[in-house]
Amino acid sequence: MRTQYHAYCEASGKIGIGVTVPEGCVAIAKGPYRALYEEVEMKARHGYSLGVLLVPGVPEATSLDSAIAAVVGFVAWARNDREPSIWRCPGDIQAELNQLVSQEASS
Template sequence: MADRNDILVQCTRCRNKHQQSERIALPSELGHSMVCPRCGCKNYYDMTPQVAWCWASGLIEMGSEEQVPEGGIIIARGPKAFLKGELLAAARHGWERDQLLVPGVPEAANQREAAEALDKFLAWRGKSNGRRGSNGVIYSQPGKPMGSTT
């Protein structure tokens, strides 16, 4: 039986979704390996639900639904294994390490221009919603954020 700390995982080979506790222990050179119950693959993706939110400055942060601070605008949802990679490919990179920004928002002259830049970014990325290559990452619709804490 799965405990509350058990996480949903997906096999990298056969794409079987299962709980981490369902993985099977097999002997190996280093003791034992936990493998997929269907195909025996050792590697998996962490499918824990995550959200990405941005600030008025354009800074993007990620975490669980409970971590979204007041004032953060939720821009995307998806599995932990794929959300960061999706944003790394789409967002603008800041000067600091691992700093992601919504393109156009930091350069905006006022809040209206910043909101237009955010809507443009969400419309562009929203085209991939529901497609196979999106790996379950869903962007909010322009002008209709998935939720905010304001």
Template sequence: MKKMTTAYCFVSGHIGFGVYVPEGAFGLAEGDDKTVRDIVSVNARLSHVDNETLFVPGVPEAANARDGITAVAQFIQQLGTRNQSGFRALGA
């Protein structure tokens, strides 16, 4: 049985992976661990600070909260174009 993972992000745009979406976070995608991590990582933006931390593109640069939420919604739509067996964007 494959390990299931959920990708999520916080208001800052920081992306995390786990079994569930933590309180205060937005769900991005769910599915097989490797597939979710691969698809989200390829579409995310790397931190300029540590070159490891993943962010939703456009959120750290957003001028306000509304623009940040719009960037999250656009990212989920982008992930939705990658829906396949073992991967499903949440809300797309």
């Protein structure tokens, strides 16, 4: 069986890919490494530094709500294209992000 990797979004909007999702990050897609990387690289915004992939709108977000809306909107847009099975459901991401915000607020 092939190892499943996760593409995840950090609070800064930077996208990472790994076998696990770091604490404080939210998974946005999953699949075999090569297919996942190619799909994410094709749809993500490319940063100024070589190899840096970003969720469009998150680095420029002026509030937490607008950053969450950018992540959810990006995944909804990406999911509507070629490979919907790789991308998570935007509603699930919205719920997970809201839960992360609640945990941060209570700590």
